[in-house]
Amino acid sequence: MLTKRIIACLDVKDGRVVKGIQFVDLIDAGDPAALAVAHAEAGADEIVLLDITATHEERGTLIETVKRASRGLFVPFTVGGGIRTLDDASAVFDGGADKISVNSAAVARPELIDEIGRCFGAQAVIVAIDGRRSSSGTGDASDPVRDAEVFIGGGRNPTGRRVIDWAREAEDRGAGELLLTSMDSDGTRNGFDCELTAAVSEAVAIPVIASGGAGNAGHFVEVFGRGKADAALAASIFHFGISSARELKVELASRGIPMRLPC
Amino acid sequence: MSGIAVVDYRAGNLTSVVKALHFLGAEPEVTSDPDVVSRASKVVLPGVGHFAATKFLDERGLSEAIRSRAKEGVPFLGICVGLQWMFEGSTEAPSVAGAGFLEGQCERFETIEKVPHVGWNSLEVRSDSRLMKGVASGDFVYFTHSYRASLHHDTVAVTDYGGPFTAAVEAGNLMGVQFHPEKSGKTGLTVLKNFLDL
Numbered sequence: 384m385l386t387k388r389i390i391a392c393l394d395v396k397d398g399r400v401v402k403g404i405q406f407v408d409l410i411d412a413g414d415p416a417a418l419a420v421a422h423a424e425a426g427a428d429e430i431v432l433l434d435i436t437a438t439h440e441e442r443g444t445l446i447e448t449v450k451r452a453s454r455g456l457f458v459p460f461t462v463g464g465g466i467r468t469l470d471d472a473s474a475v476f477d478g479g480a481d482k483i484s485v486n487s488a489a490v491a492r493p494e495l496i497d498e499i500g501r502c503f504g505a506q507a508v509i510v511a512i513d514g515r516r517s518s519s520g521t522g523d524a525s526d527p528v529r530d531a532e533v534f535i536g537g538g539r540n541p542t543g544r545r546v547i548d549w550a551r552e553a554e555d556r557g558a559g560e561l562l563l564t565s566m567d568s569d570g571t572r573n574g575f576d577c578e579l580t581a582a583v584s585e586a587v588a589i590p591v592i593a594s595g596g597a598g599n600a601g602h603f604v605e606v607f608g609r610g611k612a613d614a615a616l617a618a619s620i621f622h623f624g625i626s627s628a629r630e631l632k633v634e635l636a637s638r639g640i641p642m643r644l645p646c
Numbered sequence: 647m648s649g650i651a652v653v654d655y656r657a658g659n660l661t662s663v664v665k666a667l668h669f670l671g672a673e674p675e676v677t678s679d680p681d682v683v684s685r686a687s688k689v690v691l692p693g694v695g696h697f698a699a700t701k702f703l704d705e706r707g708l709s710e711a712i713r714s715r716a717k718e719g720v721p722f723l724g725i726c727v728g729l730q731w732m733f734e735g736s737t738e739a740p741s742v743a744g745a746g747f748l749e750g751q752c753e754r755f756e757t758i759e760k761v762p763h764v765g766w767n768s769l770e771v772r773s774d775s776r777l778m779k780g781v782a783s784g785d786f787v788y789f790t791h792s793y794r795a796s797l798h799h800d801t802v803a804v805t806d807y808g809g810p811f812t813a814a815v816e817a818g819n820l821m822g823v824q825f826h827p828e829k830s831g832k833t834g835l836t837v838l839k840n841f842l843d844l
Contacts, residue, residue, distance in 0.1 A: 385759070385767045385807060386786065423831070428766055457666060459788060459829050476659045481829060504658045504695030506762065506790040559790070560764060590764045613765065643766040643786040646831070 386641045387607045388614035389628045390592060391427035391621075393418055395464075396435050398444040416451035423458045426629030426646040430456060431484070431562075431616065434464030435537075442471075446478045453479025461509055463562075472499045476507070484509040484562055487535035490542055490549070493556055500557035509592070510553035511562040513538045514546035514579060528578045538566050546579065547586045554587045561591045562616070568596030572619075575602055577610035584611040592616055600625065600634040607640050650674040650842075651686035653708060657699035657727060663692045666828035670839050678702075680711035688841070689715055693727030697752070697793065698739035700731045713745060721819045721844045723777075726791060729815065729822030738793050747820050748800060752793045757808025762792040766830075767805050769813055775802035777821045778814055779840050785833045787813070787825035794824060819844075 393400050399413040419430045432452065434445045442465065449462055462475045463484030472483045483503075489495050489510055500508045515538075517530035531546040542549075550561055563583050565576035575596045584591040590613035593606045597620045606612045617628065625631050629646060636642040650667065652674045654660055660676055667674045667690075674690065675682060683689060689712055693699065703709040716722045724732050735744045736752035744752075755761045766786040771778045781803070794811040797804065803814035805824070814823045814837075821841065827834035 385763065385765050388765050453662070453665060455669075457669075457829060457831050457835060459826075460662075477661060479661050479665060481659070481662055502658075506694055506764065507658065559762065588760050589762065590760060613760065646786075 384641050386428070386643045387612070387635070388428040388592075389426075389603075389632055389635075389642075390429040390431055390614055390616050391419075391422035391628055392431045392433065392594070392616045392618045393422075394433050394435055394618070395445070395448065398436075398448055401435070415448050419452040419460070420455045422628060423456055425627035426632055427458065427617075428628070428643055428646070429459040429461065429614070431461040431463065433484070434462070436465065446474055449475060449478035449480055463509070463511060468495070469498045469502060472503070476503060482507045482509050482559070484511045486511040486513065489553070490533060490535050490544070493552060496553060496556040496558055500559075504559075505557045506559040508558050509560045509562050510550075510558040511564065512546055512549060512553075512583075513564045513566055515566040516576070516579065528582050531579050531582075534566060547582060550583045550587050554589050558589060560589055560613075561587065562594060563591055564594040565596060569594070571596050572598030574598065575606040575610055575612070575615070577605050580606055580610035580612050584613070590614060600631055600638070603631065603635055604638050604640060607635075649686065650688045650690060651683050652676045652690045652692065653683060653703070653712065654678045655691075655693070655699060655702040655706070655708065657692075657696075657702070658694035660692055662826075662828045663690065663725065666835065666838055667842070670835065670842055672842050678706055678708065680707040683708060683711040683715055686715060686720065688721045688723070688844070690723045690725065690841075691728035691731060692725045693731070694790070695727065696738060697727055697730060697736040698742055700727065700744070701739075701742045703731070704743075709745065716747070716820060719819050721841060722821065723841050724822035725828075726824060726826060729812075729824050730793060730795060732815065732820065732822045733795055736793055748795075748798055748815060748817060750795060750798060752795045754793050755808060755811075759808045762790060763794075763807045764790045767807060767825075770804040772802040775814070775816050776844065777816050777823075777837060777840050778803055780836045781833055787827070787830035787833055789825045791824060
């Protein structure tokens with residue numbers, strides 16, 4: 384049986400993990416390479432590393448980090464953040480990433496999805512979408528979920544595009560998966576946006592990874608059920624009483640969610 | 647005789663496969679040169695992406711080199727599209743012929759489930775397989791694909807996704823896996839180690 388995936392996410396700036404999941408017993412808890420391997424060993428089904436480094440010079444640090452992390456990593460490894468060109472993607476793949484994730488750059492120039500997909504295969508391209516429920520319009524025709532809007536630039540800039548339309552275009556252009564972050568839920572710990580996740584998941588045939596809002600194991604049960612998510616991103620949940628992906632997965636399995644166990 | 651040839655046919659990213667082989671102590675040589683394949687002690691054909699990419703194998707004389715090396719009994723491992731290439735072809739690219747090691751065509755999943763099939767799915771393993779030695783039924787491996795081979799008499803591991811399909815084949819020295827052993831944790835490393843140990 385195909386299992387639901389728990390994906391550990393690390394946000395990295397200047398080569399250091401700034402947000403995400405800490406392991407107290409690591410000698411260097413800010414080292415993304417060490418953390419990536421630790422998460423894989425603690426049962427994560429995949430690892431995502433998002434680079435929020437601003438400057439060009441620091442991209443070199445990222446590639447070094449990717450190389451170090453991938454050396455001991457034998458689960459799928461996705462790298463995102465600042466990938467604007469096919470060359471950027473190639474460098475990350477050469478470093479040992481299996482998939483890349485593109486966000487703002489793909490909205491600005493959607494052909495980027497086609498280009499990377501042609502070169503590295505659709506399975507290697509994740510399109511990350513930051514979406515917020517629509518608040519405009521109060522008429523009967525307005526649907527805050529179906530009209531949810533795509534934001535770029537780390538959620539700062541509205542694009543005027545509907546999340547569902549962009550998800551479909553990304554699929555048509557050859558994206559292999561979608562990583563959907565609900566800006567309404569992100570950071571709340573009140574649960575994923577299951578309505579938005581389900582709306583996107585039903586609109587496309589490719590897998591949808593849900594992100595934003597996880598606060599407890601029950602939230603994962605909801606997003607895999609009602610939310611129709613194929614995978615879910617776990618970041619800060621490991622700060623709040625759940626020690627590892629393994630512990631989370633054992634709990635989810637006991638509640639009827641298919642999980643890769645033992646892991 | 648040289649070592650392990652990992653055939654590069656411009657079909658995506660070989661880094662992960664090579665890295666996993668290194669991790670297991672092998673010294674693979676990534677090559678698009680038929681002469682290197684002809685001298686190799688083992689041949690690995692990875693591959694992600696579109697079946698049409700295997701056309702490059704014909705154009706570069708690699709198909710012929712792999713076929714004759716395999717005929718000499720050298721262990722061959724096809725991964726993902728590499729497994730599909732072992733069959734006669736794929737409906738993904740009907741004009742491109744596979745190696746024809748195994749009869750049959752690969753076809754797109756016909757299922758109400760999502761396609762591509764992405765993620766960790768479980769195996770049913772045939773116990774007499776050398777490639778799958780130490781892998782138990784119920785163990786999980788990582789897949790990402792839209793096309794698959796149906797069951798064959800040389801199928802040694804089966805996975806179910808809207809119906810059973812071939813997760814691994816083994817016909818003497820000719821072996822293939824639809825999953826990605828380089829991304830399948832300890833189970834995947836066990837499979838690669840079995841191949842290296844042949």
